[in-house]
Amino acid sequence: MEDIENQVLSWLRDGDDNAKDIVDLPWVIKNVGQNAYVAEHPRMPFGLIVMFSNDFVHLIVPLRLETISMTKDERLKIYHTLLLLNDRVNLMKFTLSGMNDEIYLRVDLDKKSLGKAEFNDALTSLLVGLQSAVEALGLEEAFARDVFDRIVWMIFERLQKGATREELLRFLVVKVGMPEADAKRLLKEIFEAQEEANSREQDNTIYL
Secondary structure, three states: OOOHHHHHHHHHOOOOOOOOHHHHOOEEEEEEEEEEEEEEEOOOOOOOOEEOOOOOOEEEEEEEEEEOOOOOOHHHHHHHHHHHHHHOOOOOOEEEOOOOOEEEEEEEEEOOEEEEHHHHHHHHHHHHHHHHHHHHHOOHHHHHHHHHHHHHHHHHHHHOOOOOOOHHHHHHHHHHOHHHHHHHHHHHHHHHHHHHHHHHHHHHHHHH
Protein backbone atom coordinates (compact mmCIF):
# COMPACT_ATOMS: atom_id res chain seq x y z
CA MET A 1 0.00 0.00 0.00
CA GLU A 2 2.99 2.32 0.34
CA ASP A 3 3.11 2.59 -3.45
CA ILE A 4 -0.28 4.32 -3.62
CA GLU A 5 0.70 6.63 -0.77
CA ASN A 6 3.81 7.72 -2.66
CA GLN A 7 1.71 8.04 -5.80
CA VAL A 8 -0.79 10.32 -4.08
CA LEU A 9 1.97 12.60 -2.82
CA SER A 10 3.54 12.57 -6.27
CA TRP A 11 0.23 13.54 -7.90
CA LEU A 12 0.06 16.56 -5.60
CA ARG A 13 3.73 17.53 -5.73
CA ASP A 14 4.28 17.32 -9.49
CA GLY A 15 2.44 19.72 -11.72
CA ASP A 16 2.13 23.01 -13.54
CA ASP A 17 0.73 26.32 -12.30
CA ASN A 18 -1.29 26.66 -15.52
CA ALA A 19 -2.95 23.25 -15.12
CA LYS A 20 -6.73 23.03 -15.56
CA ASP A 21 -7.23 20.15 -13.12
CA ILE A 22 -6.68 20.71 -9.41
CA VAL A 23 -4.57 17.57 -9.04
CA ASP A 24 -2.14 18.83 -11.69
CA LEU A 25 -1.22 21.96 -9.73
CA PRO A 26 2.18 21.80 -7.95
CA TRP A 27 1.12 21.62 -4.30
CA VAL A 28 3.65 22.25 -1.53
CA ILE A 29 3.58 19.31 0.87
CA LYS A 30 4.69 19.24 4.51
CA ASN A 31 4.90 16.17 6.72
CA VAL A 32 3.09 17.03 9.99
CA GLY A 33 3.02 13.63 11.67
CA GLN A 34 2.98 9.90 11.10
CA ASN A 35 1.14 9.25 7.84
CA ALA A 36 -0.13 12.85 7.89
CA TYR A 37 0.62 15.71 5.51
CA VAL A 38 -0.58 19.21 4.73
CA ALA A 39 -0.67 20.29 1.07
CA GLU A 40 -1.12 23.87 -0.12
CA HIS A 41 -1.28 25.75 -3.39
CA PRO A 42 -1.81 29.54 -3.46
CA ARG A 43 -4.65 29.24 -5.97
CA MET A 44 -6.61 26.90 -3.72
CA PRO A 45 -8.59 28.55 -0.90
CA PHE A 46 -7.79 25.81 1.60
CA GLY A 47 -5.01 23.83 3.17
CA LEU A 48 -5.51 20.14 2.42
CA ILE A 49 -4.85 17.57 5.15
CA VAL A 50 -3.83 14.20 3.67
CA MET A 51 -3.84 11.17 5.98
CA PHE A 52 -3.18 7.51 5.26
CA SER A 53 -4.70 4.59 7.15
CA ASN A 54 -4.39 0.89 6.34
CA ASP A 55 -6.97 0.83 3.57
CA PHE A 56 -7.91 4.45 2.89
CA VAL A 57 -6.60 7.85 1.83
CA HIS A 58 -8.32 10.56 3.85
CA LEU A 59 -8.58 14.09 2.42
CA ILE A 60 -9.68 16.65 5.01
CA VAL A 61 -10.33 20.40 4.82
CA PRO A 62 -11.08 22.45 7.97
CA LEU A 63 -13.95 24.92 7.62
CA ARG A 64 -12.49 26.79 10.63
CA LEU A 65 -15.88 26.95 12.29
CA GLU A 66 -16.20 25.78 15.90
CA THR A 67 -19.72 24.99 17.10
CA ILE A 68 -19.15 24.04 20.75
CA SER A 69 -19.86 27.55 22.07
CA MET A 70 -22.94 28.13 19.92
CA THR A 71 -26.47 28.01 21.22
CA LYS A 72 -28.59 24.93 20.55
CA ASP A 73 -30.59 26.79 17.87
CA GLU A 74 -27.44 28.04 16.13
CA ARG A 75 -25.95 24.54 16.03
CA LEU A 76 -29.21 23.05 14.78
CA LYS A 77 -29.37 25.55 11.92
CA ILE A 78 -25.77 24.89 10.87
CA TYR A 79 -26.04 21.10 11.15
CA HIS A 80 -29.29 21.12 9.15
CA THR A 81 -27.65 23.21 6.40
CA LEU A 82 -24.59 20.97 6.20
CA LEU A 83 -26.66 17.77 6.15
CA LEU A 84 -28.55 19.14 3.15
CA LEU A 85 -25.24 19.93 1.45
CA ASN A 86 -24.03 16.39 2.19
CA ASP A 87 -26.87 15.19 -0.02
CA ARG A 88 -26.12 17.65 -2.85
CA VAL A 89 -22.34 17.40 -3.24
CA ASN A 90 -20.97 14.05 -4.40
CA LEU A 91 -18.05 12.22 -2.74
CA MET A 92 -17.42 14.57 0.17
CA LYS A 93 -19.17 14.88 3.51
CA PHE A 94 -19.19 17.33 6.41
CA THR A 95 -18.05 16.00 9.78
CA LEU A 96 -17.52 17.18 13.36
CA SER A 97 -14.22 16.57 15.09
CA GLY A 98 -12.18 17.71 18.08
CA MET A 99 -13.06 19.00 21.52
CA ASN A 100 -14.62 22.17 20.07
CA ASP A 101 -16.83 20.33 17.55
CA GLU A 102 -15.05 21.93 14.61
CA ILE A 103 -16.53 21.34 11.15
CA TYR A 104 -14.45 19.58 8.50
CA LEU A 105 -15.00 18.53 4.91
CA ARG A 106 -13.81 14.99 4.26
CA VAL A 107 -13.38 12.41 1.51
CA ASP A 108 -12.29 8.82 2.20
CA LEU A 109 -10.79 7.01 -0.80
CA ASP A 110 -10.16 3.27 -1.05
CA LYS A 111 -6.49 2.60 -1.72
CA LYS A 112 -7.18 -0.56 -3.70
CA SER A 113 -9.04 1.17 -6.53
CA LEU A 114 -7.77 4.75 -6.35
CA GLY A 115 -6.67 6.38 -9.60
CA LYS A 116 -5.65 9.91 -10.52
CA ALA A 117 -9.04 10.80 -12.06
CA GLU A 118 -10.92 9.80 -8.89
CA PHE A 119 -8.38 11.67 -6.78
CA ASN A 120 -8.94 14.81 -8.87
CA ASP A 121 -12.72 14.36 -8.53
CA ALA A 122 -12.27 14.20 -4.75
CA LEU A 123 -10.29 17.46 -4.70
CA THR A 124 -12.92 19.10 -6.88
CA SER A 125 -15.73 17.94 -4.60
CA LEU A 126 -13.91 19.43 -1.60
CA LEU A 127 -13.60 22.77 -3.40
CA VAL A 128 -17.27 22.73 -4.44
CA GLY A 129 -18.33 21.68 -0.95
CA LEU A 130 -16.28 24.42 0.68
CA GLN A 131 -17.68 27.10 -1.61
CA SER A 132 -21.21 25.81 -1.07
CA ALA A 133 -20.82 25.82 2.72
CA VAL A 134 -19.34 29.33 2.78
CA GLU A 135 -22.27 30.63 0.75
CA ALA A 136 -24.96 28.69 2.62
CA LEU A 137 -23.65 29.74 6.04
CA GLY A 138 -23.00 33.38 5.10
CA LEU A 139 -19.26 33.16 5.73
CA GLU A 140 -18.13 34.97 2.57
CA GLU A 141 -16.45 37.90 4.34
CA ALA A 142 -14.58 35.76 6.88
CA PHE A 143 -13.61 33.29 4.16
CA ALA A 144 -12.23 36.02 1.87
CA ARG A 145 -10.24 37.45 4.78
CA ASP A 146 -8.88 33.98 5.56
CA VAL A 147 -7.76 33.45 1.95
CA PHE A 148 -6.12 36.89 1.86
CA ASP A 149 -4.30 36.25 5.16
CA ARG A 150 -2.94 32.94 3.80
CA ILE A 151 -1.55 34.69 0.72
CA VAL A 152 0.08 37.45 2.79
CA TRP A 153 1.62 34.81 5.10
CA MET A 154 3.04 33.00 2.06
CA ILE A 155 4.61 36.28 0.91
CA PHE A 156 6.23 36.88 4.31
CA GLU A 157 7.55 33.30 4.32
CA ARG A 158 9.21 33.95 0.99
CA LEU A 159 10.57 37.29 2.17
CA GLN A 160 12.22 35.58 5.13
CA LYS A 161 13.88 33.17 2.70
CA GLY A 162 15.32 36.09 0.69
CA ALA A 163 12.85 36.36 -2.19
CA THR A 164 13.20 39.50 -4.32
CA ARG A 165 10.35 41.86 -5.20
CA GLU A 166 10.37 40.47 -8.76
CA GLU A 167 10.11 36.88 -7.46
CA LEU A 168 7.21 37.84 -5.19
CA LEU A 169 5.44 39.56 -8.08
CA ARG A 170 5.80 36.43 -10.20
CA PHE A 171 4.47 34.33 -7.31
CA LEU A 172 1.34 36.46 -7.03
CA VAL A 173 0.70 36.67 -10.78
CA VAL A 174 1.61 33.13 -11.85
CA LYS A 175 0.81 30.98 -8.80
CA VAL A 176 -1.98 32.95 -7.13
CA GLY A 177 -3.47 34.19 -10.41
CA MET A 178 -3.69 37.80 -9.24
CA PRO A 179 -3.82 40.62 -11.84
CA GLU A 180 -0.42 42.30 -12.09
CA ALA A 181 -1.70 45.74 -11.05
CA ASP A 182 -3.31 44.27 -7.89
CA ALA A 183 -0.17 42.26 -7.15
CA LYS A 184 2.03 45.35 -7.38
CA ARG A 185 -0.35 47.28 -5.12
CA LEU A 186 -0.32 44.50 -2.51
CA LEU A 187 3.47 44.26 -2.55
CA LYS A 188 3.76 48.03 -2.18
CA GLU A 189 1.55 47.91 0.92
CA ILE A 190 3.50 44.97 2.38
CA PHE A 191 6.91 46.57 1.83
CA GLU A 192 5.70 49.89 3.27
CA ALA A 193 4.35 48.10 6.35
CA GLN A 194 7.63 46.21 6.73
CA GLU A 195 9.68 49.42 6.44
CA GLU A 196 7.47 51.10 9.04
CA ALA A 197 7.88 48.13 11.41
CA ASN A 198 11.67 48.17 10.92
CA SER A 199 11.74 51.91 11.57
CA ARG A 200 9.81 51.53 14.84
CA GLU A 201 12.14 48.72 15.90
CA GLN A 202 15.19 50.94 15.26
CA ASP A 203 13.60 53.81 17.22
CA ASN A 204 12.96 51.50 20.18
CA THR A 205 16.55 50.26 20.03
CA ILE A 206 17.88 53.81 20.08
CA TYR A 207 15.58 54.70 22.99
CA LEU A 208 16.82 51.73 25.00
